[in-house]
Amino acid sequence: MAQTDNVHAADPGAVLDFLSSAHPFKDLDRGTIEDLAQQFTIDFFPKGTVILRQDLSDVAYLYLISRGGVKVYLTDAEDVVTLKDFRGEGGYFGALGIIRGSKANLNVETVEDTFCYLLGKEVFLELIQNYPKVAHYFLKRFSEDVVGIAYTELRSQRVRPKGQEGLYLFNARVGDVLKRGLEVIAGSETVQDAAAKMSHLHIGSLLVQDQAGNIIGITTDNDLRKKVVAKALDVNTPVERIMTSPVKSISASAVCFEALLQMMNDQVHHLAVESQDKIVGVVTAHDIMVHQGTSPISLFREIGNQPTIEGLYPLSHKVPLMVRTLIEEGAKANNVTRMIAVLNDHIVNRVLMLLEEELGPAPYPYCWLMLGSEGRMEQTFKTDQDNALLYETPPEEWEQIKVAKLYFRRFGNMAIKHLEACGYPPCKGEMMASNPKWRKPYSTWHNYFERWMSAPEPQAVLHATIFFDFRPGYGRAALGERLRDYLVREAPQKSLFLMHLAKDCLTGKSPLTFFRNFIVEKDGEHKNRLDLKTRGLVPIIDFGRVMALKFGIRETNTLTRLQLLADGDHIPRELYTETREAYEFQMQLRLVHQMQMMEAGETPNNYIDPGELSEVEKQTLKEAFGVINRIQGYLKTELSVVD
Amino acid sequence: MKRLWKWLRPDKHPAIERNRRRFAEFDRDRPIENCEFVSLDTELTGFNHRKEEIVSIGAVRIRDLQIVIGDNFFSYVRPTKSIPKDSTLVHRITTSQIKTAPPLQEVLPEFVDFCGDALLVGHYIALDMAFVNKACRNILGARMENPCFDSMRLAYAYQEVQRRSYYDAIETRMSYNLTELSKRYRLPLFAKHDALEDALQAAYLFLFLVKRLQAAGCVTLRDLDTVGSGSPF
Numbered sequence: 001m002a003q004t005d006n007v008h009a010a011d012p013g014a015v016l017d018f019l020s021s022a023h024p025f026k027d028l029d030r031g032t033i034e035d036l037a038q039q040f041t042i043d044f045f046p047k048g049t050v051i052l053r054q055d056l057s058d059v060a061y062l063y064l065i066s067r068g069g070v071k072v073y074l075t076d077a078e079d080v081v082t083l084k085d086f087r088g089e090g091g092y093f094g095a096l097g098i099i100r101g102s103k104a105n106l107n108v109e110t111v112e113d114t115f116c117y118l119l120g121k122e123v124f125l126e127l128i129q130n131y132p133k134v135a136h137y138f139l140k141r142f143s144e145d146v147v148g149i150a151y152t153e154l155r156s157q158r159v160r161p162k163g164q165e166g167l168y169l170f171n172a173r174v175g176d177v178l179k180r181g182l183e184v185i186a187g188s189e190t191v192q193d194a195a196a197k198m199s200h201l202h203i204g205s206l207l208v209q210d211q212a213g214n215i216i217g218i219t220t221d222n223d224l225r226k227k228v229v230a231k232a233l234d235v236n237t238p239v240e241r242i243m244t245s246p247v248k249s250i251s252a253s254a255v256c257f258e259a260l261l262q263m264m265n266d267q268v269h270h271l272a273v274e275s276q277d278k279i280v281g282v283v284t285a286h287d288i289m290v291h292q293g294t295s296p297i298s299l300f301r302e303i304g305n306q307p308t309i310e311g312l313y314p315l316s317h318k319v320p321l322m323v324r325t326l327i328e329e330g331a332k333a334n335n336v337t338r339m340i341a342v343l344n345d346h347i348v349n350r351v352l353m354l355l356e357e358e359l360g361p362a363p364y365p366y367c368w369l370m371l372g373s374e375g376r377m378e379q380t381f382k383t384d385q386d387n388a389l390l391y392e393t394p395p396e397e398w399e400q401i402k403v404a405k406l407y408f409r410r411f412g413n414m415a416i417k418h419l420e421a422c423g424y425p426p427c428k429g430e431m432m433a434s435n436p437k438w439r440k441p442y443s444t445w446h447n448y449f450e451r452w453m454s455a456p457e458p459q460a461v462l463h464a465t466i467f468f469d470f471r472p473g474y475g476r477a478a479l480g481e482r483l484r485d486y487l488v489r490e491a492p493q494k495s496l497f498l499m500h501l502a503k504d505c506l507t508g509k510s511p512l513t514f515f516r517n518f519i520v521e522k523d524g525e526h527k528n529r530l531d532l533k534t535r536g537l538v539p540i541i542d543f544g545r546v547m548a549l550k551f552g553i554r555e556t557n558t559l560t561r562l563q564l565l566a567d568g569d570h571i572p573r574e575l576y577t578e579t580r581e582a583y584e585f586q587m588q589l590r591l592v593h594q595m596q597m598m599e600a601g602e603t604p605n606n607y608i609d610p611g612e613l614s615e616v617e618k619q620t621l622k623e624a625f626g627v628i629n630r631i632q633g634y635l636k637t638e639l640s641v642v643d
Numbered sequence: 644m645k646r647l648w649k650w651l652r653p654d655k656h657p658a659i660e661r662n663r664r665r666f667a668e669f670d671r672d673r674p675i676e677n678c679e680f681v682s683l684d685t686e687l688t689g690f691n692h693r694k695e696e697i698v699s700i701g702a703v704r705i706r707d708l709q710i711v712i713g714d715n716f717f718s719y720v721r722p723t724k725s726i727p728k729d730s731t732l733v734h735r736i737t738t739s740q741i742k743t744a745p746p747l748q749e750v751l752p753e754f755v756d757f758c759g760d761a762l763l764v765g766h767y768i769a770l771d772m773a774f775v776n777k778a779c780r781n782i783l784g785a786r787m788e789n790p791c792f793d794s795m796r797l798a799y800a801y802q803e804v805q806r807r808s809y810y811d812a813i814e815t816r817m818s819y820n821l822t823e824l825s826k827r828y829r830l831p832l833f834a835k836h837d838a839l840e841d842a843l844q845a846a847y848l849f850l851f852l853v854k855r856l857q858a859a860g861c862v863t864l865r866d867l868d869t870v871g872s873g874s875p876f
Contacts, residue, residue: 014831
């Protein structure tokens with residue numbers, strides 16, 4: 001409508017306030033914001049409305065969420081849905097589609113009643129053209145999306161961001177990531193020659209040259225697939241017939257970010273790199289992203305190559321950085337915790353190995369035992385040390401016993417001290433190898449377990465549960481395995497012991513009230529927060545443990561225990577599926593929560609504020625908690641627990 | 644008597660003539676989303692329309708069931724008398740503030756043209772229209788013909804739909820005032836007692852209700868009119 005002839009038009013104050021506080025508009029000057037505010041429309045989408053459909057919807061607007069929230073997800077060819085993101089008030093969607101002029105690249109669906117401010121496509125394009133800062137903001141966000149979506153093959157390879165990953169894209173030059181020099185082929189050579197050369201060099205593209213040596217085009221894997229194989233073209237066709245020409249190029253001095261941007265705009269994965277008017281090579285999106293992070297393998301190597309224990313101290317701090325990316329990339333919680341376990345194990349192993357070098361060889365073979373969450377390979381970001389030491393029973397000679405005790409005392413104490421310096425806080429209950437009680441020969445450990453299982457006093461059993469999750473670590477693993485053999489053989493017969501464990505598992509109440517509201521802490525530091533670990537995860541872990549012991553399962557990882565129980569028909573398949581899903585979801589929630597805390601500079605804990613969860617998360621969490629009632633019910637009948 | 648009545652009325656202003664022509668033939672079976680709406684609100688010196696006067700008018704356009712923020716209308720109106728103190732307390736407009744405002748004679752034709760062929764929306768719109776049309780008759784020679792929709796009545800209708808489809812406990816004593824409804828439906832909240840912001844608030848409420856009622860099978864203007872004519876009592 002012609003607004004200019006309406007002398008009574010007013011500034012829409014509310015929209016102005018919103019824009020003035022929203023990234024990236026808040027950096028614009030007042031006049032521009034005022035003009036912009038006039039261009040918006042407001043729309044309402046009831047909960048459950050699909051606003052954009054992947055590959056189908058034309059994106060006509062930039063959407064800013066003013067109230068409510070949306071979930072953003074991908075659907076692949078098999079209709080498998082991958083949840084990418086939740087966006088709430090102040091969030092955007094639609095920008096990438098507008099800039100690329102493509103259909104929506106994701107599905108966007110409202111999870112609550114949602115009001116959005118809509119900015120027309122043309123106005124938005126004009127805005128980013130005139131205001132580099134706004135463009136910069138959106139493009140920076142896309143670069144993350146590009147990594148996540150368009151280059152999924154990188155997921156397994158791209159890992160640890162170097163500090164601030166955003167900055168890397170803006171600092172590193174295209175020339176810096178160029179991996180090799182110019183690889184060319186003459187335009188008159190055949191398609192087959194090109195394919196052979198690409199295979200030989202392990203590259204995905206070749207530049208095409210004319211007789212005068214000028215670069216006239218590029219041919220890629222994609223060309224071979226689409227233009228040759230798919231069309232059954234003769235392999236003797238000259239390359240110049242299928243090449244893409246002219247070549248899209250970028251200056252070697254451009255920052256990597258610009259290269260990614262140009263790739264997105266031109267919808268290509270390769271760009272020729274130009275330096276002083278000469279083409280010097282080809283850069284791919286893959287090159288840029290690989291350069292951005294180092295892989296877990298390289299952290300693994302870095303740990304393994306440390307010549308001193310002190311050199312290991314800072315390395316454990318790199319684990320969370322790497323984990324963050326895994327989570328962002330959508331890795332399942334169980335894979336993430338296993339990755340954490342592998343890296344932490346590696347640090348512990350390296351510490352112990354270097355320590356043994358320092359102290360000289362041990363008088364008797366020993367085995368480091370990981371307990372509790374370490375034993376189950378379920379560590380999150382920061383877990384206390386829970387460990388113990390087991391060594392071969394020395395002969396019954398006072399001198400031999402004394403030698404062993406002295407050596408392992410030093411070894412245990414120093415190991416714990418070094419691990420503390422590595423960033424693993426000591427266990428409050430002193431369940432560590434520095435405690436003489438948990439640094440014993442095999443015979444003593446055997447007696448410990450026998451006592452716990454045969455004459456169970458409820459308290460003693462409950463304090464000892466983390467020991468039943470032990471996993472052999474550094475040293476002679478066979479010693480630990482022997483202890484496990486004993487447990488697997490004996491535990492299933494100890495019905496009184498199992499009943500005590502089951503009973504304990506039943507004391508934890510489901511964290512839902514009768515009306516399906518969350519039960520939160522009533523007072524104290526974590527008032528109105530939900531203790532996810534104690535209330536949600538521990539009952540499932542306990543269930544896995546008692547059932548694994550009952551059926552003689554060696555494994556300690558909760559999900560593996562549950563799977564083996566289901567495979568052995570010890571628990572119903574349906575209960576297994578529900579329990580696994582409930583456990584995975586809560587672990588995921590816990591990891592993300594702890595990651596956010598760490599990034600805010602706080603010490604990670606397990607207390608979640610239900611108010612901060614989206615509608616979908618709340619529902620899923622309630623479902624997950626519902627499962628706790630079912631496993632408790634099952635346990636009650638299965639182990640005939642009497643109150 | 645009829646003649647005298649005619650003699651008292653001024654000649655029809657071109658703005659109101661245009662308005663009458665627009666609604667001479669009006670199709671009530673159009674789908675709701677094809678219609679243009681204008682959400683409006685007026686602030687008064689008080690509530691008795693025999694004595695009270697309009698002190699401000701605010702309106703915002705809704706096209707394709709989207710609120711077009713930039714296409715709005717707002718004006719203070721210079722009343723003939725000074726504003727009583729108690730209403731100043733409500734909307735914080737003082738006599739001195741509107742001394743420079745245009746008189747209703749100037750604002751009204753522009754407002755009628757702004758509304759154009761849009762359908763009017765407001766919260767308890769009957770009250771606003773009583774004042775607007777009284778002024779229209781006095782100043783422009785006839786009333787506005789735009790069909791009106793009351794967001795309060797639509798809210799009754801929506802609660803009724805809710806009541807029928809859910810077994811939730813029914814709240815018999817819920818408040819139907821604009822702010823309470825907006826809070827209840829979790830709409831963004833605007834400043835109260837500013838004609839433009841209230842018009843915007845009513846527009847949000849209207850959008851919310853219409854989309855919910857559409858989902859319940861309310862498709863044409865006639866449907867909307869029918870559900871909106873019920874009452875909760």
